[in-house]
Each structure stands twice: as C-alpha cells, then as structure tokens.
Amino acid sequence: METGGAQRVLLDQAAWFHARGIPVTAVFLYDKEGLHADWQARADFPIVNLQARQRGEGGLRSAFRLAGGLLRLFRLLRSQPFSAVETFTHHANLIGIPLAWLAGVPVRVASHHGHILGFPRGLERLHAALMNSRLTTRLVAVSRRVLGEAVREGVRAEKVTVIPNGVNLPAADPAAVQRVRAEWGLGAEDALVLAVGRMTAQKAHTFLLQAAVPVLARFPRTVFAIVGDGPLRAELEAEARALGIAAQVRMPGIRGDVPQCMAAADVFALPSRWEGLPMVLLEALGMGAAVAATRVEGVDEVITDGENGLLITPEDAAGLAEALLRLLEDAELRGKLSRAGQACVRAQYTVDTMCTQYARWLIPAFQEGNDDLDAA
Secondary structure (H helix, E strand, C coil): CCCCHHHHHHHHHHHHHHHCCCCCCEEECCCCCCCHHHHHHHCCCCEEECCCCCCCCCHHHHHHHHHHHHHHHHHHHHHCCCCEEECCHHHHHHHHHHHHHHCCCCEEEEEECCCCCCCCHHHHHHHHHHHHCCCCCEEEECCHHHHHHHHHHCCCHHHEEECCCCECCCCCCHHHHHHHHHHCCCCCCCCEEEEECCCCCCCCHHHHHHHHHHHHHHCCCCEEEEECCCCCHHHHHHHHHHCCCHHHEEEEECCCCHHHHHHHCCEEEECCCCCCCCHHHHHHHHCCCEEEEECCCCHHHHCCECCCEEEECCCCHHHHHHHHHHHHHCHHHHHHHHHHHHHHHHHHCEHHHHHHHHHHHHCHHHHHCCHHHHHC
16 A cells, blocks of 8 residues: 555545445555555445565565465455456556456456556566466556557557546635645745655656756746655755755645645646656646646647647756746646646546446446446
C-alpha cells in the first residue's frame, strides 16, 4: 500500500463495483506507507494486507515473509467463490495471476500501467510469457502507448485491451481553495504553479525547479508547490536553495486535499520523464487547472496541444518555462484550456466509463443481467 496512481485505480474500481452490489475484496502485498487502517476506515469493503514484505528486512526472513503472504493470498482465493481477479502492476501480475488460476478463479485480468524503472529483463520476459498464456484472461493497458510498450516487452497485441484510467472528483470548494492559497502565502493576485507526485527520477521535478527561475524573474510572487514525498525530497529542497528560489517553493508532503489544491492552482505542471496514464493529469484537468505537461506515454493521448493543455518535450526546462510563462501571461488562454480540459475528463475519463469497460472482462455474466451496470 502506497500513495500512487495504480493504487487509486484499484480502490476506485473496488468502490464502484461494491456500490453496484458486487462483493469486492481489495488485497495488497504489504503496507509500504502505513495506510491500511486509514484506507479501511474510509472503505465499505474489506481491504486485506498480506504482510508479504517488511521494510528493511532481507535474507531468509524476507523470503519466509513473502512465502507466508502468498500462502495467505491462496487461502483467501480458496475461501470463497471469487468469480474474477484483477491484478495491478507487473509484480502483482506475476504473483496474483498464477495463484488465481491455481485457486480456480475463472476470470484473471492483469493490468499494465506503464514503464517500471529497473524492472529486470528476465522478469519482463517471464511477465510477457505469463500474459500470453492461458493463465491470463486479458491484459489491460491504460493507454495506447502502454499497449505498444507491452508489445515491445513480448506480449501479443491480441491479448491486450486499452482501458484508460478514470477519475471521480469532488466539486471545487471555495473555502478550501482559499485555505490552501492562504497556507502557502498566496495573495489574491499571486499565481500558483502546482505539481503532484512522488519525488522520484520519473517525475522529474528538477526541471520544474529549473523552469521556475525565469518564471520568477517575470512573475516574482509566483509560488511553486510540489505536493508529495519521496526519496529525492532532500535533493529537491537543496536544489531550490541553490537556485535561490526556496522562498517561493512549497513542498508540503502528502496531503488529503489534493483536488482542492488543484482547484487552487492557476497552472498544473507535469514534467515527468515517462508515465502510463497519470491520474494526477486527469484530476488536474477535471478540477479546472490549466496544464503544461511533457509529451510522454498516455499524456499525449489526453492532451491536444493548444486545445486542452500545452505539451512540451521531456527534460526541457527552457521549454517548460516558456509554457508556464505563456499560461501565466494569458488569462484568456488559461480559461480556454481549463474549460476544454474539464469537458474532456467529463466526457472520456470518469470512473464510470473506466469501470464499465472493465466489467465487460471481469463480470460479463453480471453485466448481461444487471440494468444498473448496463446503464452506468
């Protein structure tokens, strides 16, 4: 369990199916960030922590813990007549699909959410072989670019279906928006540039900090906020100090009010080196932020440059600065992109749209006899 896009998709899907009267159990290999109690308190369906790993543990103890977690998963799958299993991420696919097959679960759907940095080539080949085998009913890719990546890894294209991620967003709360802006020291006329994501090499926040220098030269009261946490936090804080922009940078950590932070933003920046189909992009568009994002997997399938956002080349701080300045200088353009972004998400990237497509693979028998699902 950790704060991430795949985990959000899992929980959103589980809540959607549960709300339609389908018994659901959400299962995680281990609780990486101590989230189990909080997530279970907010969910109306069981969330199981298999305790298959413990941070800092290695050697035989780690192997025995993993074996125990896998045994608990197999016993769970055998304890009741599950009609389908869906797995998220390559590691979960490699573990969950074979165990579901051994346990006699009739439908076994895996998913591919994009590139995994450092994933061993040997495991990649094993993953492709598993996806191509009869053990896997279907592999879902979250974008067309991710489908292409799966094929390059060795998965047969005919085994893959593209189902984009979807989001279910609250309405903007003016009081909450004002609290966020006040907390970060923003006046009524000050601009907020927001990024949300784990502080890792993939998310490339270093280029946002570099882009902030010329932006602040033109708009010195602009605030740059990076919501999230991760292994590069200290490095990014040091970089902000070295660039002389620390006074205008906020790194508030993980927050529970991310949609309202997005509603508070004038511009949302996504400087990632790679993605699958980022949930934060859909959330930012849905909450009405004008978006500047890198032209990477999934992103360029959502954003049409100049119509519902601006696209830039990855690892290009100057190009990102140019896009941010263009948005901050042109309120009419920001408004146009904001309206188009919201319309795009509402039309194509809702949880209802996503889950209705998953239901065709996970529970076709239920769909055929359930008017609520057919109309969703």
